[in-house]
Amino acid sequence: MKFYQLQPEQRRKLLQDEGLELENIDDQVLKRLDELSENVIGQLRLPLGVVQNLIIDGQKYMVPMATEEPSVVAAANHGASIFAKNGGVSTVSHRDGIYGQIVLKVDEQFSLVDLKYEFSNLVDLANQKFASLVGHGGGTRSISARQQGNLVYLKVLVDPAEAMGANKTNSILEFLSAKLGQLDHVEEKLFAILSNYPSQLTKAEVKIDPATIGGEKVAERIVLLSQIGYEDPYRAVTNNKGIMNGVDAVLIATGNDYRAIENATAVLANQDGQYRSLSKWTMKDGKLVGELTLPMAIGVVGGSIKARRDVQQSFAILGKDITSKVLGEIITSIGLANNLAALLAISTVGIQAGHMKLQARNVVAELKATKEEKKTVLNRMIQEKNYSESHAKDILEKLREEK
Secondary structure, three states: OOHHHOOHHHHHHHHHHOOOOOOOOOHHHHHHHHHHOOOOOOOOOOOEEEEEEEEEOOEEEEEEEEOOOHHHHHHHHHHHHHHHHOOOEEEEEEOOOEEEEEEEEEOOOOOHHHHHOOHHHHHHHHHHHOHHHHHOOOEEEEEEEEEEOOEEEEEEEEEOOOEOOHHHHHHHHHHHHHHHOOOOOEEEEEEEEEOOOOOOEEEEEEEEOHHHHOOHHHHHHHHHHHHHHHHOHHHHHHHHHHHHHHHHHHHHHOOOOHHHHHHHHHHHOOOOOOOOOOEEEEEEOOEEEEEEEEEOOOOOEOOOOOOOHHHHHHHHHHOOOOOHHHHHHHHHHHHHHHHHHHHHHHHOOOHHHHHHHHHHHHHHHOOOOOHHHHHHHHHHHHHHOOOOHHHHHHHHHHHHHHO
16 A cells, blocks of 8 residues: 555554654544545644734734744734724725636637627526535626737636635636637637635724834834835845734634735735835824735635634634634734834844743753743843853753752
């Protein structure tokens, strides 16, 4: 039997027989994981932290974040607390659907005008075929096309309702491409597949009294950093990575496809041919105004979301009746909160100050020491502002000599 055909416990035994040391795992957990993925031999777990008080459009949320980076959760909480002092975040969502693409190879007699007459009927046929999606409030919305030489590029807009919609959209595209392939002067279908081009856009905005972040000089420095990020790609990519720290953590916690969102945001950051910051900070009427628009092709159902107990725990934290629209607004607001916290740190004490304090916890956790010893070592590392592993060991050694 091939490796992928083996039961997960058989794969584990095979690797253990070769000398590989594997972490213990419950048999039932292993069986469930094997139903979710391929060649499963174990699991990789991440800490689940929360943002306690994120206020969006007057509603308070607790937000789960799956990440091994303590500073990401700390920064999101810090940014959210500043937002709360200033009335919270305002959001606007444009969730008209996600795009699918069909490309056809045609002959010289092909007529794009004639093809466009078929679009209304094709939309109707797709919605009849996928009536369950229509029943949930979604469905195929429109088809458009352009021709370049002997290739025809069709763009299909599909509203996936509360799901991210990749699987359903691909099924719709396959159905439509089969119909299109039967038309006169169409030689062949080259491909039919979902596009991860930016869609389902969500905008988050916050207006901050400079007094709540240390005064006007701090606010002006944040505006200046934002301008630099707009003009300089070296700064922009780091700014956007900080935004995605928070965004990815919530996407992972809710079982959504962070790879799709990351690639869509990269396109959004490069709209005019230069890579720019996704966020924008300006001063308006004495207030620091922050804006962030992100593509949020995400779901609250579909994929493995319902099958994963850890993901369902995250939705219980968020609120079980949450919609994909609201989840997109929460995730975008978390991105903006992380961005503010990072810009605030850079504008004042520097990004390393808080980051290294939190990283020191990871260093101390690896020490072979008692709970009390670890606590003392951590406090001294922070006090002495030296967060290296060697310094932690030196403190522990001196601590034991003092006893």
